[in-house]
Amino acid sequence: MFRNLLYEGSRILRRKMSITTKRLDNGITLLMEDIKSINTASLGFFVRAGVKNELPGEEGISHFIEHLLFKGTTNRSAKEISEEIDDQGGMINAYTSVEKTAYYIQMTSNTLEIGIDILNDMFLNSTFTDENIEKERNVIIEEIRMYEDIPEEVVHEENLGFAITGAQSQKVAGTIESLKGIDREKILKYFYDMYKPENIVVAAAGNIEEEKIFKQLNEGIGQLKDRSTKRVYNGDMVINSGEKIIVQETNQVHLCINTLGTSSTDKDRVEASVISNVLGGNMSSRLFQKIREERGLAYSVYSYTSNFDEGGLFTVYAGTTHEDYKEVISLIEEELKELKENGITEKELQRAKNQFLSMVTFGLESSKGKMTRMAGSYLVYGYVRDIETVIKEIEDVNLNDIKRVAKKIFDEKYISKTILGNI
Incomplete structure (x- = not known):
């Protein structure tokens, strides 16, 4: 199917x-x-x-x-x-x-x-x-x-x-x-x-x-005329590790766990997006099922990627209770380790591919979606990438690629945590 x-x-x-x-x-x-x-x-x-x-x-x-x-x-x-x-x-x-x-x-x-x-x-x-x-x-x-x-x-x-x-x-x-x-x-x-x-x-x-x-x-x-002066810009970025605690009176504990992501043009960006989709991209994702549906430890849990010209960040977010936040962190870390060691299943891969193709389709069914896609592609690549290229990148992702990228991005030297709440 x-x-x-x-x-x-x-x-x-x-x-x-x-x-x-x-x-x-x-x-x-x-x-x-x-x-x-x-x-x-x-x-x-x-x-x-x-x-x-x-x-x-x-x-x-x-x-x-x-x-x-x-x-x-x-x-x-x-x-x-x-x-x-x-x-x-x-x-x-x-x-x-x-x-x-x-x-x-x-x-x-x-x-x-x-x-x-x-x-x-x-x-x-x-x-x-x-x-x-x-x-x-x-x-x-x-x-x-x-x-x-x-x-x-x-x-x-x-x-x-x-x-x-x-x-x-x-x-x-x-x-x-x-x-x-x-x-x-x-x-x-x-x-x-x-x-x-x-x-x-x-x-x-x-x-x-x-x-x-x-x-x-x-x-x-x-x-419009060019009236610019010379600007010195440094785009270098470094992915940090460690833990930051923000003590604040809140009803929930909010936490983000990060690791290495990919740049806007990185050859592994599609694989990283597939991993994010499988991990926490929707209601059938691993973290949603394990943390919310099976254990009821969080209302909101998801993952996303931030892609820039120079690099990127991979982030998992959860909002939970003071009593449960340590368990939620442990469950997220377990899932990151599982993905790093064993990758994903064929069924998960095909589901993610179908969802990406659907997102592309939805974006092409409105004038705003088409406008945004054209401009976004041109700003990143200097030209508008054709749909055939986008489709082929999605279709070409395989389980071995996913496992290779997971091993790269889930390296412990890139892991950081930000935790906010009354803790």
């Missing part, structure tokens, strides 16, 4: 996709996929400017700028930016991660032009007034305080900082102290340095008119 599902998923995914790649006048890459079978479109500006690019004294500035671009231009107020999108029934949003900041719209096809005009305006004409900077500084400080009241958020953030030495482990929002040191001069310098043509990719997918989009973008963000 598993093999038939895998074959069927591969056959569906291999349907030919037509992606157009163009260059705007200033060199910005534009990726487009026209899908006439739907009536919506998604378009995003993706910038290679994230947490890891922030120098000392700039912690949180990428996220700060993400907020500020919505706060007004020379042509529109913050209210007008949101109202023009809402009036058309569209959606505009953004996010900041370790390696990029993205701004995107989702519109009906016949209103896409309005959304593009707003994104162009935000990138070319944002005012970054002192008044807005102070307002958003306070907003983000409250955002930080809100997350500080959520123990699960705190443990993941603190865990990343403990498990990794390097810029990749900095907090996306920064700290209250770092935000207070970011003024308009720093904001403009970072914006000019990072928001330059060579760092920007635009992706559009849906029922679109490619020539019309190209023309509108070329007349807009295609006129």
